[in-house]
Amino acid sequence: MKVACCTPDINVPCLGIPGTRFGSQEALFFLQKCTNLKKLKQVHGRIIRFGLTYDQLLIRKLIELSSSFGKLSYATMVFDQLNVPDTFTWNVMIRACSISGSPKMALLLFKAMLSQGFAPDKFTYPFVIDACMASSAFDFGRVAHALAIKMGFWNDLYVQNTMMNLYFKCENVDGGCKVFDKMRVRNVFAWTTVIAGLLACGKLDTAQKLFERMPSKNVVSWTAMIDGYVKHKQPIKAFNLFERMQADDVKPNEYTLVSLVRACTEMGSLRLGKKVHDYAFKNGFELEPFLGTALIDMYSKCDSLDDARAVFDMMQVKTLATWNTMITSLGVHGFRDEAISIFEEMEKKNETPDAITFVGVLSACIYMNDVELAVKYFNLMIYRYSITPILEHYECMVEIYTRAYRLEEIYTLGNTMESNHDVAELLRRKKLTSIDDIKKLILKQYEDLDFSDLVLDHFSSSSGVQIDINQTSK
Known part of the structure; x- marks a missing residue:
């Protein structure tokens, strides 16, 4: 059996006095007290030292905790050390991958589980189907559905409800309804699942009829x-x-x-x-x-x-959505200084902004007619927070330059523009028909004249303005 290179720190108080008995119960007790990965590694080191790596309950706890700390790689390392993980441990590892943002890895684990001859149980399939939904692997989900039927788990309510969710998420209304119709026992959760699925697929009338039929x-x-x-x-x-x-x-x-x-x-x-x-x-x-x-x-x-x-x-x-909503609301109602003030307060609270935040901030700068402030936040967004500008950001910048009669500076935005269609759409929306400024903007981004022609053609065809680039270059 492989052993992790992890040296325990026996002087850490949570691990007790050196020389005292350290069995499975003590290890589980100390694991439950772990609040970060460093402490978990210390306990793991003692588990290895005292030969407790055979205890799959401890291994499962290690996997659950390390993944909850955002360290799925450590959880995977712990799992890989097991020569013969039982089904419960496979389930824990599959679930850890799925809820930690690695659903494709969860599906690979399930395939490995089957290929190595380990038998899934009724808990395995819901975890696998959840991973299918998270990764949009709907075809694989249907395979898992077939396997669940073949293995005799079809009558399990948890499996059935998860399968209904899968079918409705891929907008297979008939598939979801068939699962519901074949259920021998329907609890309130099953009824709610089918109603929510129908509503998500736009079947309001059908959902309403089922809702009225619900026994409880x-x-x-x-x-x-x-x-x-x-x-x-x-x-x-x-x-x-x-x-x-x-x-x-x-x-x-x-x-x-x-x-x-x-x-x-x-x-x-x-x-x-x-x-x-x-x-x-x-x-x-x-x-x-x-x-x-x-x-x-x-x-x-x-x-x-x-x-x-x-x-x-x-x-x-307050969540990020809360901050964004308040900033946008203030900006829309003309309280631009207050919107900027909320953003500054947000930064002081160490809340990381996103692209939506800066749409609100740049919109506030427009109505403040403050070009320098807009440039400051545009650069802050790119260089401090590594946020790639989206079309709405460019629209704000073009608007503020236009209002300030500084069209000659619009072309500098080309340094960060990535999509020719976005550029053309931006020009069309803002109706910037000054040929010289348009040409500066396009040629700044695209040095290849043929590619520039493509962009200008897209702009002129979508805006109804005919542009002869040869004439403009004279």
Whole structure:
């Protein structure tokens, strides 16, 4: 058996006094106390030293913890040291890959498991099917479905529900419905899965009929149907269903209220939005990121920025989406200085911005007519945060240069432009018909004259402006 090169630090307090007994129970106790990879490696070193690598319970715990610390490579190394992992350990490793953002590796492990003669159990297939959905490997998912039937696990509710999810995600409505129709036992989770799947595929009427047939409903099924109405732009029906939900004495959760807030946003009803907010407050709902961000968006779009800012200031935990929503809301309503101030506060909190953040920031710079500030943030985005500019960023920069009558500087943007179609679309949208400036911009990006012709042709055909590049070069 392979042994990891890991020297334990026996002086670390969490590992006890040197010379004392260190068995499987002690190792498991210390593993459960690990809060980072360094401590885990120390405990792992002792597991190796005391010959406990045969204990697959400990190995599974090592895999789970190291993957939860974002160190899937370490988890893989631990797994690879086992000569004969049992099915449970295979399952843990497959699941770790799937939830750690490596679903393709999970599928490779499943193939290795089969090829080495290890028999999957009823827990293996849901993990594998989840990996298929995460990697869009729908054909492989159908193979896993066939194997589950062949191996006798078809009647397992967990396997069936996961298979329904797979079919609906690949928009195979018939496949998902067939799985549901063949189920001998249907719990509330199965009913909710098929309803949510139908709603995701745009089958609102079918989902509604199934919902009415449900023998029992819980908060998840009610919320799924409410959210379906909102997404299909039927907010009144969403509120009617919420009233029925309350009449049935089913208490809403945060997701229910977020769906209702979005319904208010869809209707542009500040009055209803405040009612939902008041309901949340009176019923003890905290302003968690999901609900708080939805309220900020609703208040902003209903022209009540003071309420949006009040919600933002009250939130104890803010996600990137929260910051972005507040920055964009302030910019849209003309509070550009405040939008920049929120961005600066965001940086102080060590929250890393994304491309959407800078769309909001650059938009604020436009209406402040501050070219230098826009250039500063455009460069900050590229060079500090390594964010590749998207079309919306270029649109903002072209707009601010145009407003400042500094068209000669637009061509400098060509240093970062990558797509000829994006450039042409940008020019078309902003109606920059000055031939000299267009030519500067295009030729700066594309030194090859033939390629430049292609871009200009695309621009002229999409904008209706005929450009003769030979004439412009005279």
